[in-house]
Amino acid sequence: MKSYFKIVDGVLVASSTGAGDVCFFTFPDELEKQEILKTLNIDRYDLDSAFDKDEISRIEFTQERVFVIWKNPTKISVGQELRFGVSSTAFFLQKNTLTMIIAADLSPFSSKEFQNVNSLIDVILKYFFYTIRQYLSQLKTINQTTAELQSKISSSMENRYLLQMFDISESLIYYQNAIEANGAVLSKLRSNTEKQGFSKQQTDLLEDIILENAQCARQAQIYSTVLSGLMDARGTIINNNMNVLLKTLAIINIVFLPLNLVASIGGMSEYTLIMQELGVDWKLSYLLFILVLIPIAWLTMVILNKYIGNGKK
Numbered sequence: 370m371k372s373y374f375k376i377v378d379g380v381l382v383a384s385s386t387g388a389g390d391v392c393f394f395t396f397p398d399e400l401e402k403q404e405i406l407k408t409l410n411i412d413r414y415d416l417d418s419a420f421d422k423d424e425i426s427r428i429e430f431t432q433e434r435v436f437v438i439w440k441n442p443t444k445i446s447v448g449q450e451l452r453f454g455v456s457s458t459a460f461f462l463q464k465n466t467l468t469m470i471i472a473a474d475l476s477p478f479s480s481k482e483f484q485n486v487n488s489l490i491d492v493i494l495k496y497f498f499y500t501i502r503q504y505l506s507q508l509k510t511i512n513q514t515t516a517e518l519q520s521k522i523s524s525s526m527e528n529r530y531l532l533q534m535f536d537i538s539e540s541l542i543y544y545q546n547a548i549e550a551n552g553a554v555l556s557k558l559r560s561n562t563e564k565q566g567f568s569k570q571q572t573d574l575l576e577d578i579i580l581e582n583a584q585c586a587r588q589a590q591i592y593s594t595v596l597s598g599l600m601d602a603r604g605t606i607i608n609n610n611m612n613v614l615l616k617t618l619a620i621i622n623i624v625f626l627p628l629n630l631v632a633s634i635g636g637m638s639e640y641t642l643i644m645q646e647l648g649v650d651w652k653l654s655y656l657l658f659i660l661v662l663i664p665i666a667w668l669t670m671v672i673l674n675k676y677i678g679n680g681k682k
Contacts, residue, residue: 370394370395370396370397371392371393371394371397371401372392372393372395373386373387373388373389373391373392373393374389374390374391374393374478375389375390375391376390376391376486376487376488376489376492379484379485379486379487380483380484380486381478381483381486381492390465390466390467390489390492391466391467391468391469391489391492392466392467392468392469393469393471393478394468394469394470394471395471395472395473396472396473397470402416405468405470408468409434409461409463409468410433411436411461415436415459416459416470418438418457418459419438419457419458419459419470419471419472420457420472421457422454422455422456422457424438424457425438425550426438426439426440426547426550426551426553426554427550427553427554428554428557428558430561430564430565433463434461434462434463435460435461435462435565436459436460436461436462437459437460437462437493437554438457438458438459438460438554439457439458439459439460439496439497439500439551439554440455440456440457440458440500440547440548440550440551441455441456441457441458441471441473441500441503442454442455442500442503442504442507442544442547443455443456443473444507444510450533450536451510451514452536452540453507453511453537453540453543453544454540454543455543455544455547456471456472456473457471457472458470458471458473458496458500459471460493460496462489462490462493465489466489467489467492467493469496483495483496483499488571490565490567490571491571494571494574494575494578497551497555497578497582498574498577498578498581500551501548501551501578501581501582501585502581504544504548504585504589505585505588507544508544508585508588508589508592511537511540511541511592512592514537515534515537515592515596518530518533518534518537534596537596538593538596538597541589541592541593541596542593544589544593545586545589545590545593548582548585548586548589549586551582552579552582552583552586555575555578555579555582556579558575559572559575559576559579562575
């Protein structure tokens with residue numbers, strides 16, 4: 370889908386005339402991709418970079434344009450679970466136009482971050498600042514989700530919650546890599562501010578964005594380190610809960626073992642009939658049966674202690 374925006378009195382407003390300062394493509398189809406390739410005269414590889422979630426953030430300067438690949442955070446709901454990931458946004462900044470391509474349902478220009486926009490460079494910088502705020506917001510959501518999973522793991526014996534934490538830990542790694550790659554783009558852009566004609570206000574804003582991104586990267590690193598360090602402990606909690614349950618079941622089994630033995634002996638009608646046919650009193654026959662069980666139990670205990678108790682096979 371293609372949409373146009375114009376800068377009017379420091380605000381980006383949608384244009385209905387089919388033209389504007391900013392051309393924004395969201396999930397472009399094949400016809401729109403061919404239009405982008407023809408209009409911008411770019412390689413197919415540069416266009417495909419906007420749709421590759423594994424593409425590394427980068428910035429390139431040429432005489433015709435400035436090309437930027439920027440990583441954005443994404444969040445989708447799958448049932449009752451939240452999935453966190455990253456996507457790419459491509460910027461093609463020419464002299465009087467800015468083309469943005471993104472393979473995500475994101476149209477941020479109505480947010481408060483896009484105020485006081487006076488040039489196309491301002492649009493790019495405001496977008497950078499907006500996505501960093503999105504990273505911080507989703508890191509906060511990840512922290513809250515992790516806290517909820519911790520309480521569930523403490524009282525659960527299922528691996529489902531632990532697997533969700535593994536997914537979050539993997540997402541944090543992707544976030545950390547994306548934020549650090551974005552930081553490299555910001556640093557390279559900072560070293561070219563004079564060549565690109567940045568004003569002092571834009572340079573100051575870029576400095577603030579670099580600082581905000583560094584703090585965001587640090588926070589993602591802390592969350593990732595803490596979560597990775599405690600994964601084994603949380604797995605141990607599940608094992609401990611299972612051991613407690615098995616211990617309880619073993620105690621119940623031991624309690625009912627004597628009852629099962631008595632019931633089994635009392636229900637041996639065939640044994641009683643055989644002993645009566647041999648002329649043995651039923652009381653004496655049961656006494657003989659119990660006396661036979663005692664050495665068998667003792668021999669079994671000796672074998673278990675000798676081979677299993679000592680760790681031998």
